[in-house]
Amino acid sequence: MGLWDRLKTGLQKAKTLLQTDVRDLFKAGEILTEDKLEEFYARLIRTDMGVPAATAIRDELKEKHLGRTLVLDDVWKTIKDKLRSLLKGGEGTLWDPNQPLSPLKFAAQKPTVILVAGVNGVGKTTSIAKLANLLKKSGKKVVLAAGDTFRAAAVEQLTLWSQRLGCEIVTKPAGSDPASVAHAGCTKALESGADVLIIDTAGRIQTQTNLMKQLEKIHRVITSQIPEAPHEVLLVLDATTGQNGVSQAQHFSQVVRCTGLILAKLDGTAKGGIVLAIRQMMSLPVKYVGLGEKIDDLDVFDPDSFVEALFSD
């Protein structure tokens, strides 16, 4: 299981809490009442999964078990199945946890371009470093483009990572147009025959129109240079984010058509339930999860393990 074990320990506290709570709540042999359901609903809300998803699960339980004698295993099965179906959505997005690169769509012709975006402070740069590390380990040649020219020392941060990883990096002085960095990155990747180009962008709040237009421009510049690129647009989401995550996913997708999420900082007590709401609203799948500050702390998202990690012993 590797990293998922670590995720499990990370979630341990939350999970045992949830479990003991739920065990206390649903005692075998009792009859399921509205009050019990409401209490369970409160637990669901606490995972940040949002009102619609929590309501869906509650309603499912209501339909199947309300007024009946509780059989714990059946209740568990209903909850788990509902969660899994919410996470998997319509199309099959199952990745092999043992193949760290399986969630990514690679271009037929080198280079594959990955654009990374998100609001301020969610962990974009760190996630890029982790992703680059994953790619490098699989024998890919990676070029980074330090597109965050706004925040003080963001370029230095990525440069330090590139030195540690030993991959090439394209930078421009602070304050220059991030689209030009993306352009230079594409040129560099084409010249050096790199397999993957990862473009960092500055953090931006999704309602800032001007900054969102800037992101659109970056996207346009990339496409004009390498047709069909960027092949992956990954939105980084902080696991502690509440319902605003949906707004983030929507606004960013409108501008750059996100292809997936990276759920960062899942090693705290936050449960990242917001991905359920996002998956439900707009079928944007989670591709990777960040589980710590170390370079290896990134793993492929696996819906089954996610649900298991939340509920299993």
Add this chain to the structure above:
Amino acid sequence: MFEGITKGLQGALSFFNRGKLTEHNMQDGLRAVQQALLEADVSYQVARTFVQKIEEEAAGTKILESLNPEQQIVGIVHQQLVNLMGPVDHSLNIRRGEITIIMMCGLQGSGKTTTCGKLATMLKAEGRRCMLVAADLQRPGAVDQLKILGEQIGLPVYSEAQPTTALKVCANALAAAKRSQDVSVLILDTAGRLHVDQALMNELEEIDRKLQPHQVLLVCDSMTGQDAVNSAKAFNDALELNGVILTKLDGDARGGAALSIRSVTGVPIKFIGVGEQLEKLEKFHPERMAGRILGMGDVVSLFEKAQEQFDAEQMEAQRQKMLKGKFTLVDFKEQMKGIRKMGSISDIMKMIPGMGQMMPASGELDGAEDEMRKIEGIIDSMTPRERENPDLIDNSRRRRIAKGSACEPHDVNKLLKQFKDMAGLMQQMAGKSKMEQFRMFQQMGQSGMLNPDAQLQAAKMRSKRGPEDFRAEAEKKKKQRKDAKKQRKKNRK
């Protein structure tokens, strides 16, 4: 469901507007309030208690008999929101004669380093001499970031080339600050950490013990969900926080975290971060926050901003000029500069009561700012005489001005027309009280005058009367006719 908490609660409360308030539909309404709060990321427990309190307060007969239940409920919800988030204390307890130490802490990516810069900028404006301490040894580039911020603000930054531990860096920084004798406030920028990371939390506790900071501030992302309660509680247990700074409030986050943190930890929220620039740190006001949540606008805040930016004397001089009808293009430009200094147009609009809802989807107003810049350019391209007396501007002058400001002659024309309208209005405004002026300003906004391209976007304006009113009006007239007929009959007898 994607709008901010403002719309959520307003939607929930419009429930009460339908017919009379009864025991039954109040339950529905309160359920809607609770759901709105949950969607705003208010912690479940807090939302629950909140709704129960309202239920208690509203349960009396007073509300059931009242003529306007919605207003009363709004009043109660507002008051409860204020109670939950207040009272507030903005002081940082800066000591005299000794160095005040402020320690910042928080989760990763909550905005500590940026907030350090903002806090230092604010204290510098108050005349304090700050020193920033780069004690974030975890994240690559964090030290550089603080150094650059220090350069931008013009403040010393203490950092070590080969730092050993964060504690040592802080202790050395304090010694250095004492030596320099020119530092009154020391701001410690610590590394972001998870509240469950025992090793790192111990490190913080150790710094807290050894340096005994006068203020420990938790920096918290306003987008945080249900977990806000857990982390704030853990930090408070470990460090005894003096205050909270809520960041990233310039987005559309509903900011339920503010409610939760305050009610669970009891620590006051001192400041809020509302943008990426260094001066975008504001004092936290529960009344305003509650008002904003309920969509009641934030006029006080707007006045404060206006007062800061407009020099009082200059305003008076302009008023005198307006009174005499001598409002020139130069004044026009000055005013526009003043408005722009207050923040983006959409920021300002949001603070005006009633405007929040009518504000076009975010962004449409950003164009207005470009327009203002363009207008400034046009005025800059005029000669002083032309600015004093715009009537001088003929075809050839117009072409010259357009060329000088890289726009079309018709843009110059448009500006002159706008200016004339504005000058007329200014004359009307002069001599009126501030509040009246403000009301006029609001009307201007509602009629679309603040938006230069309003003519293109504005939907066709019909009579202000809605269909219901029409029916009522017709009904009334019918009755009048009937009564008149009866009266005539009576008279004839």
